Amino acid sequence: MNSKLMTLRPRLLSFLFVFLLCRPAAFCGEQPPGSASRGTSDAEARQKQAQAELVKLEGNVNDAERNHDIRSLQQTFADDMIYVAYNGVQLSKQKLLDGLGQLKISGYSMKNFSVKPLGPNSMLLTYDLEVKGSILGSDLPPRSRATSIWENRGDHWMLIYHSETPQKHSLLTKLFF
Numbered sequence: 001m002n003s004k005l006m007t008l009r010p011r012l013l014s015f016l017f018v019f020l021l022c023r024p025a026a027f028c029g030e031q032p033p034g035s036a037s038r039g040t041s042d043a044e045a046r047q048k049q050a051q052a053e054l055v056k057l058e059g060n061v062n063d064a065e066r067n068h069d070i071r072s073l074q075q076t077f078a079d080d081m082i083y084v085a086y087n088g089v090q091l092s093k094q095k096l097l098d099g100l101g102q103l104k105i106s107g108y109s110m111k112n113f114s115v116k117p118l119g120p121n122s123m124l125l126t127y128d129l130e131v132k133g134s135i136l137g138s139d140l141p142p143r144s145r146a147t148s149i150w151e152n153r154g155d156h157w158m159l160i161y162h163s164e165t166p167q168k169h170s171l172l173t174k175l176f177f
Contacts, residue, residue, distance in 0.1 A: 084163035105133035141166035
C-alpha cells in the first residue's frame with residue numbers, strides 16, 4: 001500500500017472519530033441542544049397566538065351574524081368566500097349577506113377548538129358550535145362541527161371558507177367522544 005496513504009489514514013480516522021464524538025447531531029439530523037426546543041416552542045407560541053386570534057375573529061363573525069352587522073361581515077368575508085350551510089347548500093359571500101335578514105340567532109357557544117396551519121398564510125379552524133336560532137322560520141341544528149379556513153391577506157385575516165356539519169347523537173359519537 002502507498003506510504004502516504006498509510007500515514008494519512010490514521011489522521012483521517014482520528015479526525016472522523018473526534019468530529020463524530022463532538023458533533024453527532026450533524027449526522028443524526030438533530031439540532032444543537034436548546035435550539036430544537038426554542039424552535040418548537042416558538043412555533044407552538046405562534047400557533048397558540050394564531051389560534052387565539054382566529055377564535056376571536058370567529059366569535060366576531062358569529063356576533064355579526066346574530067346582530068345582522070353586514071358591514072363587519074363584508075370586511076371579514078373574502079370576496080371569493082365559499083359557505084356551505086348545514087343542509088349542504090353552497091353560498092357565495094353576496095348570497096350569504098343577502099339572506100342574513102332571514103337568520104335569527106338568540107345565542108351560541110363555541111368550544112373544542114383546533115387549529116392547523118395549511119400554508120404560510122392560511123389556517124384551518126375547527127370547533128363545536130351550539131346555536132339557538134332559526135332561518136326562514138325553521139330551527140337551526142342545535143349542535144354542529146364548524147370548519148373555517150382563514151387566510152392572511154396583507155395585514156389581516158379573511159374568512160375564505162366555512163361549513164357546518166350537524167352533530168347527531170349516535171353510536172359513533174358515544175364511542176369516540
